[in-house]
Amino acid sequence: xxxxxxxxxxxxxxxxxxxxxxxxxxxxxxxxxxxxxxxxxxxxxxxxxxxxxxxxxxxxxxxxxxxxxxxxxxxxxxxxxxxxxxxxxxxxxxxxxxxxxxxxxxxxxxxx
Amino acid sequence: xxxxxxxxxxxxxxxxxxxxxxxxxxxxxxxxxxxxxxxxxxxxxxxxxxxxxxxxxxxxxxxxxxxxxxxxxxxxxxxxxxxxxxxxxxxxxxxxxxxxxxxxxxxxxxxxxxxxxxx
Numbered sequence: 001x002x003x004x005x006x007x008x009x010x011x012x013x014x015x016x017x018x019x020x021x022x023x024x025x026x027x028x029x030x031x032x033x034x035x036x037x038x039x040x041x042x043x044x045x046x047x048x049x050x051x052x053x054x055x056x057x058x059x060x061x062x063x064x065x066x067x068x069x070x071x072x073x074x075x076x077x078x079x080x081x082x083x084x085x086x087x088x089x090x091x092x093x094x095x096x097x098x099x100x101x102x103x104x105x106x107x108x109x110x111x112x
Numbered sequence: 113x114x115x116x117x118x119x120x121x122x123x124x125x126x127x128x129x130x131x132x133x134x135x136x137x138x139x140x141x142x143x144x145x146x147x148x149x150x151x152x153x154x155x156x157x158x159x160x161x162x163x164x165x166x167x168x169x170x171x172x173x174x175x176x177x178x179x180x181x182x183x184x185x186x187x188x189x190x191x192x193x194x195x196x197x198x199x200x201x202x203x204x205x206x207x208x209x210x211x212x213x214x215x216x217x218x219x220x221x222x223x224x225x226x227x228x229x230x231x
Contacts, residue, residue, distance in 0.1 A: 037216050041157070048209060048221040049149075049157060055215060092157055096216045100175050101147075101159045 002027050002095050006104035012112035019080040021107045023093035028073050030097070037096035040069055040078045043106075044089040053078070085111065114138045114220050116210050121225030128200050128229070134193040134210030134222055142166065142188040145213035148195050150206035151224075158206075159217065161195060178204075200229045 003026040013019040029036045039054040051060050053069040056076060066081040080087055088111060093104040116139070120132040134146075145168075148161040161184040164171040172184050183196040193210050207224040211217060 039216055039218065041218060043157075048223055049211075049218065050221065051218045054219075058215070060219065090156075094157070094159075094217065099173060101162075101217055103157045103159070106156045 001100060002029075002098045002102050004093055004095055004102050004104035006091075006093060006107050008107060009105065010108045010110070012110050013080075013083040014112045015085065016082050019083050019087075019109060021078045021091055021093075021109075023071075023076045023078070023104050025074045025076075025095055027098060029076075029095050030073065036072065038069075038071070038076050039094050039096065040067075041092045041094065041103075042087075042089050043092065044086075047089075049092065080109075083109075083111070116212065116220055116222035118208060118210055118222040118225035121208065121227045123228045123230065124200055125231050126200060126202055126229055129196070129198045130200065130227060132195040132197065132208055132210075132225060132227070134195075136191045136193070136212070139191075139212060139220060141191040141212070146184075146186060146193045147211045147213065147217050148182075148184060148193075149209045149211055149218070149221075150204075151209070152203075152206045155206075162213075162217075163193070197227070200227075202229050205229050 005024045007022045040052045041049040043049045057069040068079050090106045115137045118134045145164050160175045160178045162173045163184045181199045185194045209224045210222045212220040
């Protein structure tokens with residue numbers, strides 16, 4: 001299975017400041033059709049996961065533009081341009097290129 | 113409004129069975145792949161099963177952790193997804209989420225249903 005490794009696992013961020021989470025995969029996530037199936041999920045406390053980004057950098061409907069994704073191959077990054085209180089939660093990367101689909105272990109984002 | 117609502121969770125003894133349901137509304141169901149993802153208490157997310165659309169012959173996939181014990185199915189006429197869970201183990205204790213694919217897993221999620229396997 002493809003192993004997804006996130007860092008850091010805990011990230012305290014001051015409100016209004018940027019945040020960045022890294023995700024590395026044990027294999028390239030480029031699919032045979034040229035697309036890279038890497039997505040990011042947010043799970044707020046007590047809530048279901050919500051997808052923020054798919055295919056590395058495409059934002060889902062309703063996702064604020066302060067969330068952005070980048071990367072290629074095996075190294076990916078989720079960036080929040082300005083931390084807001086509603087961003088508190090756990091963030092997961094997930095690869096859908098290889099079977100089985102696998103998640104990172106999660107990064108807990110909190111207010112500093 | 114998009115809604116995915118899971119039901120059928122509860123307390124079951126090891127070796128027992130449960131059938132989870134996921135009813136949907138406000139979404140396009142029949143042409144989308146559907147997944148089950150679980151989350152053990154205080155732990156991360158684990159994908160466990162997928163069923164493709166009729167156009168893809170309802171092909172199914174399972175994680176190794178549930179293969180041979182769980183069966184995913186769907187009823188497009190009812191816009192519903194199911195997970196038959198047999199020979200349950202204590203390590204199957206988790207909140208189970210259904211999710212609809214849209215350019216990959218998880219465009220939409222349900223609120224989850226808790227399954228507790230304990231004697």
